[in-house]
Amino acid sequence: MSARLAVPGRLDVELSAAPGDVVAVVGPNGAGKTTLVQALAGLVPAGGEVRLGGADLGSLPPQHRRAGVVFQDQRLFPHLSALENVAFGPRSRGVPAARARDTARDWLDRLHVGELAARRPGRLSGGQAQRVAIARALAAEPALLLLDEPFAGLDVGVAAALRIELSRHLAAYDGVAVLVTHDALDALTLATRVAVLDRGRLAQTGTPQEVAARPRTEHVARLVGLNVIREGTTFRAFPPSSVTVSLHEPDDSARNHWRGTIRGASPHGDQIRLQLHGDHDLIADVTPAATRDLGLTPGREVWLSVKETAITTY
Numbered sequence: 111m112s113a114r115l116a117v118p119g120r121l122d123v124e125l126s127a128a129p130g131d132v133v134a135v136v137g138p139n140g141a142g143k144t145t146l147v148q149a150l151a152g153l154v155p156a157g158g159e160v161r162l163g164g165a166d167l168g169s170l171p172p173q174h175r176r177a178g179v180v181f182q183d184q185r186l187f188p189h190l191s192a193l194e195n196v197a198f199g200p201r202s203r204g205v206p207a208a209r210a211r212d213t214a215r216d217w218l219d220r221l222h223v224g225e226l227a228a229r230r231p232g233r234l235s236g237g238q239a240q241r242v243a244i245a246r247a248l249a250a251e252p253a254l255l256l257l258d259e260p261f262a263g264l265d266v267g268v269a270a271a272l273r274i275e276l277s278r279h280l281a282a283y284d285g286v287a288v289l290v291t292h293d294a295l296d297a298l299t300l301a302t303r304v305a306v307l308d309r310g311r312l313a314q315t316g317t318p319q320e321v322a323a324r325p326r327t328e329h330v331a332r333l334v335g336l337n338v339i340r341e342g343t344t345f346r347a348f349p350p351s352s353v354t355v356s357l358h359e360p361d362d363s364a365r366n367h368w369r370g371t372i373r374g375a376s377p378h379g380d381q382i383r384l385q386l387h388g389d390h391d392l393i394a395d396v397t398p399a400a401t402r403d404l405g406l407t408p409g410r411e412v413w414l415s416v417k418e419t420a421i422t423t424y
């Protein structure tokens with residue numbers, strides 16, 4: 111797929127992906143992720159083109175794009191049973207009713223909701239409905255599978271189980287999948303490529319490993335738990351565990367140091383992760399003992415230092 115899409119004031123991106131790719135789209139609120147999915151699906155008017163398998167989808171109405179969409183809020187047809195929801199795609203492609211129902215049953219089984227085939231969406235839990243929605247999208251054999259935050263709003267355990275299953279289906283899927291997510295884990299475990307959106311533009315693309323190791327936006331740095339400082343065209347990244355926090359200015363010239371004010375503190379593994387605001391917005395991991403002994407509570411002004419050898423420059 112190669113797409114060039116422009117929605118005035120909201121989105122202006124070029125994106126390409128090969129069959130079998132799962133592209134994770136990440137970025138802060140309002141970056142244009144949902145707009146991108148909707149523009150690919152033809153649900154919002156967009157300039158540009160979407161080339162897929164030799165055709166320009168951009169000129170086709172949504173129902174002819176062979177795009178399967180899974181929304182955060184499922185949007186199942188409320189008056190149809192789970193089975194009929196899933197059979198809808200094959201039916202509208204002209205598959206005879208009995209065969210479409212067999213296909214639907216098969217997909218419901220594969221998503222472990224076969225026993226709920228007769229239920230209407232109103233009587234499904236959020237997790238069950240999301241399984242039906244994924245079955246519905248895949249049963250239509252889409253060339254383009256669009257998933258907009260499919261785990262958002264689900265219980266943590268339910269989301270974890272669904273993530274593992276979805277990874278299996280995505281591995282077997284030979285079209286192009288686009289997955290909008292706010293979760294670094296999704297981007298790292300499900301995706302073959304990551305596209306970072308920032309204010310409607312593509313800020314970075316690469317493999318999950320590349321993007322995680324060398325983030326170019328503050329947002330992605332936070333997602334993967336790194337600090338990143340931009341100096342002109344150069345980025346300098348370092349982990350929160352490499353930051354030393356002290357109450358007085360360090361006199362060690364081999365280290366980089368900055369001033370900051372503690373904005374927040376939360377448990378992180380067996381450490382305390384501090385959010386700091388100052389010369390740069392940074393995160394630092396300190397031990398609970400240091401937090402107590404130095405009185406590292408929100409509002410406190412501190413010095414932060416990092417050894418040059420802990421910093422990756424790119």
Ligand SMILES: Nc1ncnc2c1ncn2[C@@H]1O[C@H](COP(=O)(O)OP(=O)(O)OP(=O)(O)O)[C@@H](O)[C@H]1O
Pocket residue numbers: 119120137138139140141142143144145146
């Ligand atoms: N229907 C709309 N009409 C006009 N502008 C819109 C519409 N929907 C969203 N926008 C604007 O388009 C921009 C991108 O929004 P979009 O919903 O695509 O972001 P997002 O990255 O999906 O955000 P989130 O993570 O909050 O869901 C935002 O500035 C938003 O205010």
